[in-house]
Structure formats: C-alpha cells, structure tokens
Amino acid sequence: MSTSPETIDLRALRRRQPRFSGMDPGHRACQGCGQSLAAHIVTEAAGPDVIVANATGCLEVFSTPWPQTAWRIPWIHSLFENTAALAAGIETALKQQGRPTKVLAFAGDGGTFDIGFQTLSGMIERGHNVLYVCFDNEAYMNTGVQRSSSTPHAAATTTSPAGRVRPGKRHLKKDLLAIIAAHHLPYAATATVAYPGDIKAKVRRAMAIEGPSFLMIHAPCPLGWMHGPELTIKVARAGVETGLTPIIELERGEVVSVLPIREKKPVTEYLRLQGRFRHLLGDDPVAVEERTHLQALADHNIETYGLLAREGDLRDSLSAALVRRGGAIR
C-alpha cells in the first residue's frame, strides 16, 4: 500500500472505511426503485441496535424472497394496518424487561396515510420510542398502482384513471405532516431520495431522541410514476426544486428548518418527466387549468415554509446535490 500523499485514492479509502449496512443488495426491487434506496440509507444511518416492524408492501416483498433476506437487522413483517401498533408493543415489552431499544416502523404511503393511520396516531400520542418511516411513493404500488390519499392531485392511477371526463385524481394529497405535527411529537421531518445526506442526518437526529419521531421520504416509483429507472433521482430532485415536495423539519410541531430551493423551477419540469402526469402537458383548457392548479400548490408550499434560498445559502438544494456527487462546499 502506497503511503505517498500524492497517490491516495480517496474512493478506495472511502470503501475501506467501516460502515454499517442494514440492508444488503441483491434483493428483488425494480430498477430505479426509490423505496429500496431510501430503506438502505435509513438503516445505514440508524445502525445495528434497532428492530424493524415492516408493513405489507413492496419493501416487505422484495427484501425477503424465499429463502433469503436483505436485512442485517432484526426485522418483522407485520400486516398492512398494524405496523405502528406492533412497533409500540415491541418497544414497550423491551422497555419493561429493562432492555430498551429503538424500534423502527416502516410502511408505504398506503399503510401510513390510509389503513395504518389510526395505529400511527395512537403510537405517537402514547409517546413510544419508535421512529416511524413512511416511504412515500404516492400510490399502492404493490397491488398495481391504485390511488392513495397521498397520490397528488391530477395524477393518473388505475383507480383514478385519466380520461376525457376526469384528468386523474380529483382530490388533494393529504397534508399528513400537518396531522402528525398536531400530535406535538418531539421530531418529524420530510426527506427525499434525491438528498441521501439529508436523510441520514434526519435519521441520526431521530435516533438520538427518546420518544416518537416521524420521517416521510419521497421515493419515486418508476413503474407507478411511469418514468425511466435512470430518472429516479432527477424526478425526486425536481419535486424539491419546484416546491411540490417541501423538505422540512419540525420540533414539537414547529418548523425549525427547511431545505432551501436555490433555483425555483416551474412544476412542468416535474410533471413532464412522469407518465402519470402525461395528460397535463397539452394545450387543452383542462390540462392548462390543472397545471395552473399544481403550480399554485407548489407556490403555496414555497410561501408557507419559506422555501426560497437566500443568496449564498450553503445548505440549499443545489449545494446539497453537489455534496451528494462528491463535490465540496467552499
């Protein structure tokens, strides 16, 4: 091994660095799956001393094909609606036996916004030491892309199809974070796979807190969103840069930080990448109206959370992306 400072290979050095991995590669996720990427990052940051309760969904299916598991940490498949309650039971039993540990609850948006909403609320209200992670790909992907209450307005799914009469889903995406915030929990945040460093920082933050915490990670699904698997990060980043995916942190329900947008993009930059919004790109009055509406929603997010970066902000969307690609902030 060379010791000359001139010949140090930073890449090789980074590879030799001991790093915990909670989830191994070789599982059966689709190419470009945002959820598998997010789960990998979350478990890497959370470390080995956890137990995972995982709701029914793609993550559960693709990570445990017979006779293998991708998990390097204790992991339990619950049902669809009961993940937060199961996690609460595990956490309480361990605490009662004097062996407390952090329990992670993993679920998709269907298992979080819809069928598992009640147990999630109860878990947070009772103050269990659980980090609940919602992998938000904005529809029921595991059962064949049906709409959820997280599906954005105007997106096409198999149960909110776009046609001559209706341009996709007719309801707004539920503002789940606002509802979570109303529980006055110690820590809640959103993140996106476009900014892995941000996910890690937020997971570490949550792990350090005794009590309930909630992390919602925007995770594109190439199959359901109908974009190329190579575009996952680009799509996720466009969500942030348009203001449609606000990346924020809450403490006791108050916004304490946001990921600022350096260059705001029009929502069409996000929509045009995805087949689920294809019907919104034309010049017909319905498409124009829907685009205008979505732009208004993005502008509302930007206004509400103060997402526009001030000049020279080193933590903005562009700098964070540069860091991800190995660049440095100077």
Place this chain on the structure above:
Amino acid sequence: MTAHLRNLQGNAACALGAIAAGCRFYAGYPITPSSEIAEWMAAELPRVGGIFVQMEDEIASMAAVIGASLGGMKAMTATSGPGFSLKQENLGYAVMAEVPCVIVDVMRGGPSTGMPTRPSQADVMQARWGTHGDHPSLVLAPHSVAEIYSETIRAFGLAERLRTPVVLLYDETLGHLIETIATEPPPPEALLERKWAEGPRREYRPYAAGEDLVPAMARPGDGHRAHTTGLTHDETGFPTQDPERVARLLDRLLGKLEHHRALIEKVDRVETEDAELLIVAIGIAARAAKAAVGALRRQGVKAGLFRPVTLWPFPEEGFRSAVATAKTVLVPEMNAGQLVLEIERLAPAGVTVHRLGRYDGEPIAPEEIVAAARELVR
C-alpha cells in the same frame, strides 16, 4: 338485445355483472387478488352515472357500502381473505340492520397475509361464520367467468329482495381466469328489486315484516321515519332487550333465508341420476371435478358431481336427492376440510364421506380427483 361476446377475466366479469345488475356505487380498497374489480369499476362506473370511491381501508369500504345502500343505491365492495376478516363486524351490522349489499371475496391462501397471488378455498367457513353471533349467511360460489357474471347479478337480486348482505365467493384462479363470455344485461323487469315502504307514513314500522319476513325499506327523503341500529330491536327499530322481542327478531332473521330457500338455492348436477360415487365441489375445484366425472365414466365408474352454486344456506334437499344412489362421497376442496364438514353432517347413514384437500396454493387437478376416486371405488 344481442349477446356481446368478450374475453374477460373473472374479476372484470364481476364488475360488469354488478353494473348490469344496476349497481351504481362501489367502495373499495386495493387487495390482491381482487383489485381488478375496483379498477374496472373505477373505469366503468362513471360511464353509467355511477360512483367509485376508493376508501381508506377495508373497514371503511364495507361501511361506505352499507351507508350507500341505506342511502338508496345498489352497492358493492370486493376484497380478499385479510380484508374480508376486517369487514366482518360491518357485515354483521348489515345482517342485523337488514341492509342489502354485495361483498366479493376473491379467496387467496391464508391464514393472515398468506399467499396473496395464490388460490385457496379456505374462506368457506369464514363466509358462513365470520361475523359474531347467530346469523344467517347468503353466499354464492360461481365456478366460471360466465357464472361470475350471472351470479353477481343474482347476488344483487337476492340482496335487494331479501334485505341482506350477499357474499360472492370465488378463488384467485377464477378471478384471473380469462374466458369468452356473453355479457348480456338482463332486462330491468327480470331484476329482483328492493321492497320500498309505501302507504301512510304514520303507520310505517321499519322492521315490521309480512308473511315473506322481509320488512319494506324506507327510501331516504320519502318521509318515512326509520330507526336503524345494530342493537337488537323490535318492529319499531328501537333497541330492546325484552326476551320475547329479542327472540322474535332472531327467529325472523334466521327464518328469513329459510323461508326463501326456493328463491335462494341453486345447484348444478352432472350425471348424478345413477351416481355411486358423488363428488361435491365448488369453484375451480368443481371445474376439475367435472373433468374427473367424464374421465371416471369413461373408465366405467358411475361418478357424478353435485355443485352447490348457492353455498350458504347449504342446499340440503338438492344434496339429499343427488346423494340418493351414492355409496361414497368425495369432497375435493382447496383447504384443510371445511365444506366436507357440512357434507358429513348431511350424508345419509351408510354413505362414507372422504375429502381430498389441498392447501399449498395450487388448484386441484382432475387427475388427482380421478386417482382419489379410483382408490375409493376399488
């Protein structure tokens, strides 16, 4: 009206059958292997002025269907085993409050999450006894795509006419089986409809029934005053624990389906007239059994098939006449032995009952039935 031939999977036929029956309200929640019913309803219902609502979970789907029916519409939901379990409390409410509705259970391997993409017939008893308390159950078990279409229509007729939830029970194989069928909507006058309250509003008692034991329903907005509850009630609809009134209600609820057995019961028989070996099967297992009967007859075995298309209440008389010449009964079913319990209960003395069970996620093949049958008649 001309028959329209189409290649359809069972789940699509179910959706189109419901629309043909006049269903204009669907509330559902995605679950394999039934999700295509919701997807077809989402696409088709708006074309006929109907409403598709995707609910937040299984329980809500069942509750919304009950609400829509009380609101005056023909309503349906579809699910599979785990979702069917979640719906059970609401199903009992629909029985007690006598709310017409149709629930489709596309059976998959269980228990629990089990095998979402694999067939099973292990909900035979959940469909009978899934909700708590003494209650009647009306369950139809089609065995082909064409029959899924026609039985869905019949399910709505029975639900509306008898003011009761009706369960349509078939397995994953049938749900995803593609066959060519004629989708011919029945003429409106052929459909069984709900009995609406008429006459002086002052004299209306919501749960007073005549000889047919089915009370007339108040149409919302007509001005008839009705109290609806899952509590035990008398003819007024108001809750009571008076033993005489309680017994009267349960007698009527349990007797309602008995009284209408002629309307409800439907069976299919294949070569049972002189059958010495009677096979009893439902759904996809009955398709295999039909092929097995043909093969056995060619081999000189006097085999026959009895198929309860109406599964619950079990068509007892139909079975008794089909079993008259039999010495042996074979029950092939994709579970650990559920339908066979009813056959054992009903089989005449001297007739031996055997089961051929399979619960490994595979349908039963005709050859397996032939082999088992040949063992029995050796």
